[in-house]
Amino acid sequence: MTKRKIVVALGGNAILSTDASASAQIKAVKETVKQLVAFVKQGDQLIISHGNGPQVGNLLIQQAASDSEKTPAMPLDTVGAMSQGEIGYWMQNAFNEVLAEEGLALDVATIVTQTIVDAKDEAFQNPTKPIGPFYSEAEAKKQQSINPEAHFVEDAGRGWRRVVPSPRPIGIQEAPVIQKLVEGNVITISAGGGGVPVAKEGNKLRGVEAVIDKDFASEKLAELVGADMLIILTAVDNVYVNFNKPDQKKLTNVSVAELEDYIKDDQFAKGSMLPKIQAAIEYVNNRPDSKAIITSLDNVKNLLAHDAGTIITK
Numbered sequence: 001m002t003k004r005k006i007v008v009a010l011g012g013n014a015i016l017s018t019d020a021s022a023s024a025q026i027k028a029v030k031e032t033v034k035q036l037v038a039f040v041k042q043g044d045q046l047i048i049s050h051g052n053g054p055q056v057g058n059l060l061i062q063q064a065a066s067d068s069e070k071t072p073a074m075p076l077d078t079v080g081a082m083s084q085g086e087i088g089y090w091m092q093n094a095f096n097e098v099l100a101e102e103g104l105a106l107d108v109a110t111i112v113t114q115t116i117v118d119a120k121d122e123a124f125q126n127p128t129k130p131i132g133p134f135y136s137e138a139e140a141k142k143q144q145s146i147n148p149e150a151h152f153v154e155d156a157g158r159g160w161r162r163v164v165p166s167p168r169p170i171g172i173q174e175a176p177v178i179q180k181l182v183e184g185n186v187i188t189i190s191a192g193g194g195g196v197p198v199a200k201e202g203n204k205l206r207g208v209e210a211v212i213d214k215d216f217a218s219e220k221l222a223e224l225v226g227a228d229m230l231i232i233l234t235a236v237d238n239v240y241v242n243f244n245k246p247d248q249k250k251l252t253n254v255s256v257a258e259l260e261d262y263i264k265d266d267q268f269a270k271g272s273m274l275p276k277i278q279a280a281i282e283y284v285n286n287r288p289d290s291k292a293i294i295t296s297l298d299n300v301k302n303l304l305a306h307d308a309g310t311i312i313t314k
Ligand SMILES: Nc1ncnc2c1ncn2[C@@H]1O[C@H](COP(=O)(O)OP(=O)(O)O)[C@@H](O)[C@H]1O
Pocket: 010, 011, 012, 013, 051, 233, 234, 235, 236, 238, 239, 240, 241, 242, 243, 267, 268, 269, 271, 272, 273, 274
């Protein structure tokens, strides 16, 4: 059987639920990796990407707290790279441990990934990507008065969060090296947090202040490495229409045309389920013989036994 190349995009709950301490995140990452190793045991090639919303926001707050001449705050692009480092480190370490427990001799590597964006992307004028912790409205207003440049919005009924620009990915600078590692059977962790956003300036890449949506970056990664499947793991087993309403309906097998109708009908929340749906549509449009799956980490075992979750095909 030929090895399937699978891009697995990990959502927030795969790394952080409520406790943002290093020990709690390390524990969550280990549980996640235990589930992911099932793909490896089945003979699949894993190309992992992950979010960084909570982590990048928390790091930014830590930067601001120690901003002095001796310990200056780092800008958002650099903080994005820091978040790739911390999560990649936790994940590599967990893979080393779990692979050894399973008696599997495989290498794993994190690639600090730069994602190319258009410096003129309209997203820079309209911050939409929620990062960091949730606040009450009063706390958010207080934060805003301390840092007038920061924008806060109410995030899907869950509280107030800082939002930053989130331009669409155009390319992934490190795609060729990621491809080489994939061909060499290395488990890769790349495009973390959507990748560090960089804009082209002649021959140079310049970091820009933004956080890219990891679902869009994962789609771009899947396209560039020629992945056979894109799996987006989040907190729900399936995508629903009329989500959270008494008449909600689970989507199991769904086509691009059906999803486009549901989008017109505003069925998917912006900033949460909508980018996953858009990324899945883009992926299957680019690779019409492939499929994208949106499901939960807990559903991976069912997904491996037989297709499970919401399966999107052209
Ligand atoms: N139509 C829908 N079907 C299923 N979940 C939805 C829908 N609309 C919004 N959601 C919410 O979107 C969440 C996934 O988005 P989010 O939490 O931002 O993702 P991530 O796992 O990448 O951090 C789900 O857990 C669910 O609460």
